[in-house]
Amino acid sequence: MTKTGxxxxxxxxxxxxxxxxxxxxxxxxxxxxxxxxxxxxSDGGKFRTAKDAIAQAELMIHSGxxxxxxxxxxxxxxxxxxxxxxxxxxVLPVIEGLKDCGVPLSIDTYKPETMRHALNAGVDCVNDxxxxxxxxxxxxxxxxxxxxxxxxxxxRDPMTMQFNxxxxxxxxxxxxxxxxxxxxxxxxxxxxNRIAIDPGFGFGKSLEHNLNMLTNFQRFSELDYPVLxxxxxxxxxxxxxxxxxxxxxxxxxxxxxxxxxRGTKILRVHDVPETVDALKLWEAVNT
Numbered sequence: 001m002t003k004t005g006x007x008x009x010x011x012x013x014x015x016x017x018x019x020x021x022x023x024x025x026x027x028x029x030x031x032x033x034x035x036x037x038x039x040x041x042s043d044g045g046k047f048r049t050a051k052d053a054i055a056q057a058e059l060m061i062h063s064g065x066x067x068x069x070x071x072x073x074x075x076x077x078x079x080x081x082x083x084x085x086x087x088x089x090x091v092l093p094v095i096e097g098l099k100d101c102g103v104p105l106s107i108d109t110y111k112p113e114t115m116r117h118a119l120n121a122g123v124d125c126v127n128d129x130x131x132x133x134x135x136x137x138x139x140x141x142x143x144x145x146x147x148x149x150x151x152x153x154x155x156r157d158p159m160t161m162q163f164n165x166x167x168x169x170x171x172x173x174x175x176x177x178x179x180x181x182x183x184x185x186x187x188x189x190x191x192x193n194r195i196a197i198d199p200g201f202g203f204g205k206s207l208e209h210n211l212n213m214l215t216n217f218q219r220f221s222e223l224d225y226p227v228l229x230x231x232x233x234x235x236x237x238x239x240x241x242x243x244x245x246x247x248x249x250x251x252x253x254x255x256x257x258x259x260x261x262r263g264t265k266i267l268r269v270h271d272v273p274e275t276v277d278a279l280k281l282w283e284a285v286n287t
Contacts, residue, residue: 016124071108155204
């Protein structure tokens with residue numbers, strides 16, 4: 001344990017062609033959200049064409065993003081699923097345009113066939129809200145020798161996850177779920193340093209659950225995997241501040257810094273330039 005009570009993480013996270021060395025960096029990885037969708041909760045419709053999405057990614061890269069997470073299907077509460085072909089039509093041209101951009105690419109999907117196509121097209125990481133529970137998802141990952149994997153906790157599914165979520169102890173139950181999913185991958189031969197975990201803010205959690213997780217975020221580091229915090233512009237912020245989605249920059253940055261103080265290694269955010277600048281100050285103070 002460190003003097004702050006946070007357990008030491010693996011020193012590296014393998015993300016496809018890239019290797020993040022935590023022994024050489026203080027600040028968390030900034031994962032920029034790139035939604036090639038018409039209906040994502042915050043930026044749906046802004047980057048529907050591959051040209052627009054690639055231009056947004058280039059702005060992120062210029063701003064210092066470490067990893068770009070490309071999604072072709074909204075998983076906001078109540079979202080309807082899209083077909084495999086529609087998802088592929090949205091994400092593959094973006095991946096093709098960015099595969100040599102110099103930063104790793106992640107595919108935000110739960111569909112095994114989308115994972116396969118995206119990995120073959122050049123992405124470095126699979127970010128799955130279902131934690132590879134869909135049939136065939138683990139097999140799709142096993143076909144890749146070095147991709148990074150983000151396992152997220154979600155209670156029920158996007159259509160029903162916010163209908164009165166209940167836990168006896170949200171920290172213990174989320175940790176246990178993530179441990180079981182990671183243990184399964186380890187048992188299949190996946191290297192420990194390819195796995196990251198995400199407690200899933202807003203995915204089957206009430207405001208009370210979300211605040212409990214943020215307050216006690218360091219507890220997730222006890223699992224000995226890099227922990228991702230995805231709080232950017234979430235409804236929990238809106239409930240506390242009363243702000244609409246696109247007016248949640250300041251509290252999103254504040255939440256990101258709270259997660260950084262509590263040991264997160266990956267911050268998944270919409271507002272890359274502002275987060276990178278905030279982390280520069282955070283890093284200077286914490287060096």
